[in-house]
Amino acid sequence: MVKPEDDCPEIELQEVSFAYGEETILSRISFTVPKRGFTGLIGPNGSGKTTLLKCLDKTLTPTAGRILLAGKDLMQIDLKTLARMVGVVPQQWEVDFAFSVWEIVMMGRYPFLSPFARESREDRAIGRAAMEATNTLAFADRPVTELSGGERQRVLVAQALAQKPELLLLDEPTSHLDINHTLELCELLKKLQRSENLTILAVFHDLNLAARYCDQLVLLNEGKVYACGAPEQVLSTENLEAVFGVRVRLRPETETGRPTIIFLPKTEPEVES
């Protein structure tokens, strides 16, 4: 396997636009996602975060602009090759058919298998390692329909890891989880970023989570990049007020040094006299 050049970024978006007919969703988006970094995509509802992810996994094709993945034009990469480079973890996922957890994870090996080929010992070893890394091996035989939300998300991460990707895309992976499972999943991602040399691009709804786990944040507003950079730069009181229309106070968190956002009431409380 040819290792792509280390100096080129994992993802480079050049003036990417997308429109459904007349309605423009993304307009001239440009930013880069550095290799082995944890990048968060934030912005209000309808700012185009999910659409952008869909352009990256080739579910949608940009109407203008270019996307480079590890230096290669995304349009030139066929679906199977793409699936070996990029794993995607959706927001939520329902399946009505009672596959076992093991069967679900092994489907991540699909892009590596030729028709009729049985999974090799190596494929199974990769599947097992993916389950070990995500702490899902304990319920390998359980039907996936029986899992809790947190377990199911971890199984999806395991499936994505079985694809042996260099890039992991996540669309609000924690939006249906309680706080305990949310933190567990974020810690897991952070750990995998290091142990598997993964580049992570994740859409976050919760700004404090994004601030805590991401190395870089991209703030989208109305289909445009409003700000991009380190969390301390992007999450400024001015930016948050301009984009989300909320009043906030920022405090560095003592343990991590990352900014924490305290949301203030919409208007100044009236001082009672």
Next chain:
Amino acid sequence: MNVKMTKRSCPVQRRPLSFWLAVLVLLLVFLSCAALALGPARLSVANVLQAILGSTPLGKRFFPGEIDPLTQKILFELRLPRIILAILVGAALAVAGVVFQGLFRNPLADPYILGASSGAAFGAAIALVSGSRLLLFGLGARPLFAFAGTLLTTVLVYRITGKSGRSSITTLLLAGIAVSAFISALTTLLLYFYQEELGRVIFWTLGGFSYTRWGEVQVVLPYLISGFALAYRYVRELNLLLLGEEKAHQLGLDVVRLQRSLLFAASLLVAAAVSVAGTIGFVGLVVPHVMRLLLGPDHRSLLPLSALAGGVFLLAADTLARMLLAPVELPVGILTSFVGGPFFLYLLRNNRRIMH
């Protein structure tokens, strides 16, 4: 809904694949022997054994006597092709059911319910009334016309229901009913103009194997083989499809191309089945459903074993159809509908969750 979930997710202790394979093969052999021996013409066991074993070099040593020519004719020219065709058609309908259910991501999809069978019957009826003995590339006109009819109806139903991801049962059923009704009206129109073919065309709407000779087996074999091969080629892809189109795409699957290939494969199978045996309902619904309960949803085992079970099911049904009111034969389609109709209603009741 939570109650439903726990009921649904109750882990099934599954027996290994080889167990069910052995059970089905044994059943198939047993039923085939029974179907050979049973029938309105009462043949003595001795004569049957004589005719079967006496014609093999090894068996001749033990059964050196004369072979009764009438027995031989009944066995090898009437009953054997009928048995083989019943097995093949049952397998084809069951596999088509498996493919449709994966394609529509809906356990209630079935060639009969989707209107695919009506499309095939219409195509076959056209071939029949046009009296065309014409052969295209050595393939009979009837299965070819039936194939065109099936492909048209399934693509139509798929277009109506498949637009928004997983199809709800309501849309699926309504689309199937509407398309079926339309196609059946066309078939009736055809009957109106060609009343001399009435008997044979009505045969298609009932479904049965009364007219089976070796010729029928020969004519549909190429369709069946290519249909089975194509469906089996995509077992892994069918699994991915059950995860949803988006997830399948993210795992590197070209979903649109797969859907086209699967529609093509299922249409080949339905067309072959219907062009020789008429519209036999519910085999594609009952068989895959039971097999899924026994084996789980993995198509790598579900598809081949459903084929086997489909053969067993339809052979059993056809043998019953011959025996129940002997010497009068029932059309086998009536029997499968007797089993399948209530089964379908039962499934519908238990699938309220996907109804909306």
